[in-house]
Amino acid sequence: MLQREIEDFIEKVRSRREFLKMSGKGIAGITVTTSVLNLMGCSNTETANQDAPKAAAFVIPTGLIVSEPNKCTGCQRCEMVCTVANDGKIHPLISRVKIARNFNYGKEMTDNYREENGYYGNFVMTPETCHQCEDAKCAAACPQKAINQNETTKAWTVDKDKCVGCGACTAACPWNMPTVDPETSKSTKCILCGACADNCITGALKFIPWEKFEAMLRRNGYRLS
Amino acid sequence: MANITGWQGSLLRVNLTTGNIKTEDTMKYKDLIGGAGIGYKIIFDEVPQGTKAFDEANKVVIAVGPLTGTAAPCSGRTNITSLGPTNPYHAITDSHMGGNFGAWLKFAGYDGIIIEGASKTPVWLKIEDDKVSIEDASSLWGKGTIDTEHAINEIMGKEACVASIGPAGEKQKNLASIVNSVNHSAGGHGGILGAKKLKAIGILGKRSVHLADENAQEWLKLNEYMMKDIIGANNQHVVPSTPQPWAEYHNPGSRWTAQLGLFWGAANPPVETGECAAGDKNKVGLRTQKAVFDLGPIAEERTVKMGGCYSCPIRCQSNMYMPELEKYGLTPYATSTCINYSSPASAMLKGFADGDTKGMDAMIVKCLGSRLADDYGIWSNYGQLGRDFKFAYTSGKLKEVLPKEEYNSINFDLMEKGDPAWMVEYYGNLIKDGEFSHLLDGPYWLDQRWNFGKEYWDGYGYNVWSKMAYPKHHSNEAGAQVGALINVMFNRDANSHTHMNFIGAGLPIELLKEIAGEVWGSPDALDAPKNYTPMNEYKAKFAKWSIDRNFLHDSITLCNWVWPMTVSPSKSRNYRGDTALESKFFSLATGIETSEKDLDLMSERIATLHRAATIKNMNTIDMRNEHDTIPNWVFDVDPDMKPFTEGTVKLDRDDMQLALTMLYKEYGWDEKTGAPTRAALERLGLKDVADELEKLNLLP
Known part of the structure; x- marks a missing residue:
């Protein structure tokens, strides 16, 4: 069972990575089970609760981004470091990784808020990251064609000179991840700089380069390619 | 500029x-x-x-x-x-x-x-x-x-x-x-x-906080340095609580509790705190498993995660899953830390029904009580509320002062039996309008109303500090005269942790004394616990520095439960911290190049302004006798022992008067009264404050 979970995961990663190489486009997250997390050295336990928000892995050109909600303590330092690194200032609104907006009540506030996600409820909060989608709706929606894939990083990247701050990218993104900075009227969007994961205080957000991922697999008797 | x-x-x-x-x-x-x-x-x-x-x-x-x-x-x-x-x-x-x-x-x-x-x-x-x-x-x-x-x-x-x-x-x-x-x-x-x-x-709001334009990269570097080389665990404890392969030292009192096999057990899936070696910035938030520290080993399986404040990598609050709370009409979640957990338990005067101070009943009491206190907006007065209730109840005073009908309406039996339901009764009555609710007046006013008397004021363990009637907070037991001096300087409990964090960092006393020598001029600034020596000028410097940093942190604002960074967990630094870090962050945030010395002067200015405001409020300059008083129990504890002998935290009356004089001298205040002089105020750019005090005839 555990072995099959791991093999399934590796197969998904493999196919998405191949797809990525061919198309040069990213793809949405893969749910990560406990056994897979163990494999990647993210967690050490077997007692996953089926109702819990799932950890997710995103295949990006340079590796995997793994997000584990159970480890997120809501310190919001990922957002701060993101905006310091990219904007030279601090505000959760313009951060490319989002946690503050889910801090109090999770993704939506309900009458049952004391039982649901967020600090007013069960304390669970999920950091949201840009999916670098295969079919990037933000790029497609941009009237200025200001969002293009960077050749080196393969991240969908905003050309600040072209951006007019219209907000079409925010509206088009299913998760509203790009945000227009009200002070500059430019869209802020993840460029895969990795500062958020690099500074996560518990490893709730983790970036695993391909090389490291392959080494982990080899140590456990698996292969990616 | x-x-x-x-x-x-x-x-x-x-x-x-x-x-x-x-x-x-x-x-x-x-x-x-x-x-x-x-x-x-x-x-x-x-x-x-x-x-x-x-x-x-x-x-x-x-x-x-x-x-x-x-x-x-x-x-x-x-x-x-x-x-x-x-x-x-x-x-x-x-x-x-x-x-x-x-x-x-x-x-x-x-x-x-x-x-x-x-x-x-x-x-x-x-x-x-x-x-x-x-x-x-x-x-x-x-x-x-x-x-x-x-x-x-x-x-x-x-x-x-x-x-x-x-x-x-x-x-x-x-x-x-x-x-x-x-x-x-x-x-x-x-x-x-x-x-x-x-x-x-x-x-x-939508407005960003800007760093000085060119400083983003410098800021990231400084952040990296602090997170890798300087920061420790909660209260800047810098060694783990258990032996770890990576650690030279360990200390069971440390809040760096992370270890293999210790989990956030109610996380889905559970998260192992594991080995959190010094230098690993991606595990700083796992170092402090505070639930087991505050609530005992039983809390591990109920820990959802650690929480805390905005931007803080030291997660000192435990977020708990407690289905037992549903019995009291609450949702099964609780979160708190330190005194807000222990204060409810202190109102359980006869202990807990299951007979275990770290058992399930105790944990229910702490979670239930902290939930009610936060929802009702009740302050524990650094735990004094429970001690005041204890004195009132055990001395028979409560029965005497409460109208009979009110006394009989309160189900004290729950407390007598150690039933956690006492929390609902206790906090519920505190926010009613009866006589019982005067427990929320605080010691001075409660004594005025209920006449607690000498037994309360002088009783060791009731912790009432000075005529100002606030509870002691890391006083003579924390660095001898240093802790005592810090406790006299405030108008509520001395919420100052500068000295305590250093003393409690977990490093061997010899090493701490070495560091004390570097920061305050002599290793004699620090005494070993319960092995005190008479007052010296380095203790006065240590006390002043601690007070000033506290005022700095409350102004700049940083958390004085972690800052300043007097020590570090870094063996390669020989556990030295970086006391200039506040000024480095300040310079990068504001664009105003500011040295540690510059910032120390600004801190002294704020401390002195606090003193001036206190003098204005009290309408006297005789701080020594009217404000900076020290309770008898500091000098009368351990009646069979002399001060400055090994095994006691007892201090000496004359020596503490000398300590006050030495502290006043460090500040340049009038050594007789402890009031800031015009010269001291003007040196700090507070001429207008001096003028106002002079008008009120409040300059020494």
């Missing part, structure tokens, strides 16, 4: 009598940094001598500093300054809360809010960037803090941060808190908002 950043530049002034709302320039207070510094100046300048805490003329200054919202580690604190209702003279005090509030205040464009006047009807303050309005709160009056905050989130949106008062504040109890985001509470000023009929403040 280049463009100054860090501060947002505006203070919001809200007059609840007239409804006037205006903004003022923060920068006129720049030399006082922010937070407490701004608060002291406004209260000193604007609140007339003789004003009482709940008077309309009193003001409340909720302010933060240039590091708030800059992402400096542990910069999530908000400082609140006003007259202190628990103090016999209603002298100036601060209260402090963590959470998101301070950063949200900056994001709305403000460094502080000055609240003045009083509304006739319940109101709340709505702040959305430059749209600020006073709103009707009649439907919120009577609600707990959680319901209030949620109701305001329904109006402002789920991302707004809301601070509110509960029933204790509404009823103008002295021991009332201001609470934001469920459990981040500031103690002692809730009743003042109640008197002003201000139920809550909701904040949401």
Whole structure:
């Protein structure tokens, strides 16, 4: 069972990575089970609760981004470091990784808020990251064609000179991840700089380069390619 | 000078009598940094001598500093300054809360809010960037803090941060808190908002906090250095609590509890704290498993995660899954830390039904009690509330002073049996209008009303410190005269952890003494625990430095439960910390190049202003005899032992008078009275303060 979970995961990663190489486009997250997390050295336990928000892995050109909600303590330092690194200032609104907006009540506030996600409820909060989608709706929606894939990083990247701050990218993104900075009227969007994961205080957000991922697999008797 | 950043530049002034709302320039207070510094100046300048805490003329200054919202580690604190209702003279005090509030205040464009006047009807303050309005709160009056905050989130949106008062504040109890985001509470000023009929403040804003333009990369480097080389665990404990392969030292008292096999057991899936070696910045947030520290080993399986304040990598609060709370009509979640867990337990005078101080009943009591205290907005007065109840009950005083009908209506039997349901009875009666609720008056006023007498004031274990009647807080047991001197300098419990964090860091005493020698001039600044020596000038320097850093942190604002970085977990640094880190962050945040020495001077200015404000409030310069008094139990404990012998924390009366003189000397204050002289005030740029004190005949 555990072995099959791991093999399934590796197969998904493999196919998405191949797809990525061919198309040069990213793809949405893969749910990560406990056994897979163990494999990647993210967690050490077997007692996953089926109702819990799932950890997710995103295949990006340079590796995997793994997000584990159970480890997120809501310190919001990922957002701060993101905006310091990219904007030279601090505000959760313009951060490319989002946690503050889910801090109090999770993704939506309900009458049952004391039982649901967020600090007013069960304390669970999920950091949201840009999916670098295969079919990037933000790029497609941009009237200025200001969002293009960077050749080196393969991240969908905003050309600040072209951006007019219209907000079409925010509206088009299913998760509203790009945000227009009200002070500059430019869209802020993840460029895969990795500062958020690099500074996560518990490893709730983790970036695993391909090389490291392959080494982990080899140590456990698996292969990616 | 280049463009100054860090501060947002505006203070919001809200007059609840007239409804006037205006903004003022923060920068006129720049030399006082922010937070407490701004608060002291406004209260000193604007609140007339003789004003009482709940008077309309009193003001409340909720302010933060240039590091708030800059992402400096542990910069999530908000400082609140006003007259202190628990103090016999209603002298100036601060209260402090963590959470998101301070950063949200900056994001709305403000460094502080000055609240003045009083509304006739319940109101709340709505702040959305430059749209600020006073709103009707009649439907919120009577609600707990959680319901209030949620109701305001329904109006402002789920991302707004809301601070509110509960029933204790509404009823103008002295021991009332201001609470934001469920459990981040500031103690002692809730009743003042109640008197002003201000139920809550909701904040949401879009304005970024800027770093000096060219400093983003420098800031990231400094952050990296602090996170890798300098920061430790909760209270800047720098060694693990158990032997670890990577660690040279360990100390069972350390809050660095992470280890293999220790989990956040109620996380889904559970998270192992594991080995969190010094230097691994991606595990700093796992170092402190605070639930097992506060609640015992039983708490491991109930730990959802660790929580804490905005921007803080040291997660010192435990978020708990406690289905047992459903029996009391609550949801199965609780979160708190330290004294707010232990205070409810201290009202269980006969222990717990299961007979275990670290068992399930104790954990239920701590989680249930902290939930009720936060929702009702009750402040524990650093745990004094429980001790006051203990004295009143065990001395028979409570039975004597409560009307018979009221006494009989309270189910003390629950407490006698150790039943956690006593929490519902206890906190419920504290916010009723009966005589029992006067336990929320605090020691001085309670003694005036119920006549507790000498047994209470001099009783070791009741912890009442000085004529100011606040509880001791890391006093003579923490660094001998150093802790005692720190405890005399405030108007509420000395919420100063500078010295305690250093003493409790977990390093061997020889190493600590070496570091003490480097920071304060001689290893003699620090005595080994319970092995004290007579006063010396280095202890005075250590005490002054600790007090000044506390005022700095409450002004800049940083958390004094972690800062300053006197030591580090880094073996390659030989465990040396970096006491210049505050000034490095300050320089990068503001663009004003500021050395450690410069910042120390600014801190001394704030400490001295606090002293001047206290003198104005008390209308006497005789601080030595009227304010800086030390309780008898400090000198009379262990009657069979002499001071300065191994095994006792006992101090000597004459030696402590010398200690006061030496501390006054360090500050350049009048050595007879302990009041700042004109020269001392002018040296710190406080000529206007000296002029005002002279007018009031309050200069030595």
